[in-house]
Amino acid sequence: MTQRAINYYVxxxxxxxxxxxxxxxxxxxxxxxxxxxxxxxxxxxxxxxAESRTLPITVGxxxxxxxxxxxxxxxxxxxxxxxxPTVLLMGVTGxxxxxFLRRKEMLRATFNTSQYVxxxxxxGFAFSLKGVGLVPSxxxxxxxxxxxTLGFLLFWVxxxxxxxxxxxxxxxxxxxxxxxxxxxxxxxxxxxxxxYDILVSPVAFAVALLYQELSFLGLLVAVLPLLFIRHAYxxxxxxxxxxxxxxxxxxxxxxxxxxxxxxxSLRVASLAVRLADAMGVPLRKQKEVEMAALLHDxxxxxxxxxxxxxxxxxxxxxxxxxxxxxxxxxxxxxxxLSSFSREVVASVRGHHERVDGKGYPDGLKGDEIPLAAxxxxxxxxxxxxxxxxxxxKALTLEQVREQLVIYSGxxxxxxxxxxxxxxxxxxxxxxxxxLSKREPVPDVERSExxxxxxxxxx
Ligand SMILES: [Fe+2]
Numbered sequence: 001m002t003q004r005a006i007n008y009y010v011x012x013x014x015x016x017x018x019x020x021x022x023x024x025x026x027x028x029x030x031x032x033x034x035x036x037x038x039x040x041x042x043x044x045x046x047x048x049x050a051e052s053r054t055l056p057i058t059v060g061x062x063x064x065x066x067x068x069x070x071x072x073x074x075x076x077x078x079x080x081x082x083x084x085p086t087v088l089l090m091g092v093t094g095x096x097x098x099x100f101l102r103r104k105e106m107l108r109a110t111f112n113t114s115q116y117v118x119x120x121x122x123x124g125f126a127f128s129l130k131g132v133g134l135v136p137s138x139x140x141x142x143x144x145x146x147x148x149t150l151g152f153l154l155f156w157v158x159x160x161x162x163x164x165x166x167x168x169x170x171x172x173x174x175x176x177x178x179x180x181x182x183x184x185x186x187x188x189x190x191x192x193x194x195x196y197d198i199l200v201s202p203v204a205f206a207v208a209l210l211y212q213e214l215s216f217l218g219l220l221v222a223v224l225p226l227l228f229i230r231h232a233y234x235x236x237x238x239x240x241x242x243x244x245x246x247x248x249x250x251x252x253x254x255x256x257x258x259x260x261x262x263x264x265s266l267r268v269a270s271l272a273v274r275l276a277d278a279m280g281v282p283l284r285k286q287k288e289v290e291m292a293a294l295l296h297d298x299x300x301x302x303x304x305x306x307x308x309x310x311x312x313x314x315x316x317x318x319x320x321x322x323x324x325x326x327x328x329x330x331x332x333x334x335x336x337l338s339s340f341s342r343e344v345v346a347s348v349r350g351h352h353e354r355v356d357g358k359g360y361p362d363g364l365k366g367d368e369i370p371l372a373a374x375x376x377x378x379x380x381x382x383x384x385x386x387x388x389x390x391x392x393k394a395l396t397l398e399q400v401r402e403q404l405v406i407y408s409g410x411x412x413x414x415x416x417x418x419x420x421x422x423x424x425x426x427x428x429x430x431x432x433x434x435l436s437k438r439e440p441v442p443d444v445e446r447s448e449x450x451x452x453x454x455x456x457x458x
Pocket of ligand 1: 296297326351352
């Protein structure tokens with residue numbers, strides 16, 4: 001059903017795009033002086049260069065939406081050459097970018113190209129209501145600045161609204177979520193991503209003015225620095241990804257020592273983000289929650305912990321103290337690494353605190369415990385309870401729900417418990433455990449006298 005809806009939606013978008021191309025006034029190209037043919041070609045090449053590397057923007061974890069600085073050649077094109085050339089620019093850069101540079105699957109590439117064309121055509125129509133387009137040679141850009149600005153604003157609003165809405169509908173259809181929710185994610189909770197679009201827009205005016213003065217050289221002067229900035233940003237994104245991959249590999253390596261906890265931290269991280277999102281935690285903060293959740297047991301890097309946890313007999317007080325020290329050990333490891341914020345370190349430190357103040361290492365109460373730590377505490381317990389142990393089978397969903405409610409306000413933050421027990425959160429997590437399940441090795445752990453304290457400890 002969903003796939004069929006997506007197919008229809010993409011089909012409709014493609015038909016609309018075709019219609020939008022057909023109604024353009026292509027005769028404008030016949031009147032293009034040689035200078036403008038060259039200028040337009042340069043914009044087209046810059047557009048293709050911009051599309052050669054799109055950058056991820058914070059539009060959620062699964063949707064994988066991206067952004068490129070194509071916005072600048074696009075806006076410059078409408079100011080300088082008007083609607084039809086802009087549709088051509090957007091169509092060609094979108095088509096080449098989607099089908100050849102990024103080699104996206106047919107459906108996605110068709111959709112993206114089509115929605116670009118529709119947004120550019122509709123924006124171009126709005127521009128032509130007030131803007132001039134193709135400023136005649138010999139006429140100073142300043143003389144037409146008034147209508148150009150008005151037309152430009154109309155183009156901007158129509159393009160951004162249509163572009164974002166079309167993508168929001170597509171993402172909502174494929175994820176099965178609400179369009180409004182995706183829309184808010186795309187523009188950022190406080191419009192952060194729109195702010196970026198607004199910020200780069202005046203560059204188009206600089207491009208237009210420089211073009212009037214210096215012809216196509218002016219385009220290069222204005223846009224080349226942007227490409228360099230984009231390259232620097234791309235390098236940062238690559239570094240961040242490499243950093244994350246390394247940390248994930250490290251955490252996985254630590255966890256493979258104990259088959260029962262294999263994949264635990266990654267699952268806790270994914271559940272923690274899901275809960276944080278449901279609780280309305282801002283995206284930037286969600287990244288911190290995710291990172292802290294991934295690293296919460298990094299202190300167990302020392303083999304001494306594995307040896308104690310693998311003991312077939314009960315833990316002595318001394319051994320329990322050693323196990324509890326994994327929290328401060330983890331903090332010490334993270335403090336050695338400069339890239340972690342204080343919030344991430346504080347959240348790792350607080351992941352065994354209890355809201356009633358009886359946790360460790362600091363005995364913090366309620367809101368004194370960082371929110372991320374309160375979220376991780378619940379996720380840690382859920383993942384442990386839903387996993388098999390050598391001394392017990394995994395608890396049922398009902399049992400887990402019951403435990404969460406019983407210890408809400410004692411061990412767990414009631415708000416987090418509310419988010420965790422809502423909808424199909426627990427069911428989804430159980431399915432995730434099934435996916436990453438491995439054959440348990442018997443007799444690695446021993447049973448605990450107090451149910452299920454060991455589960456929450458690990
Ligand atoms: Fe822990």
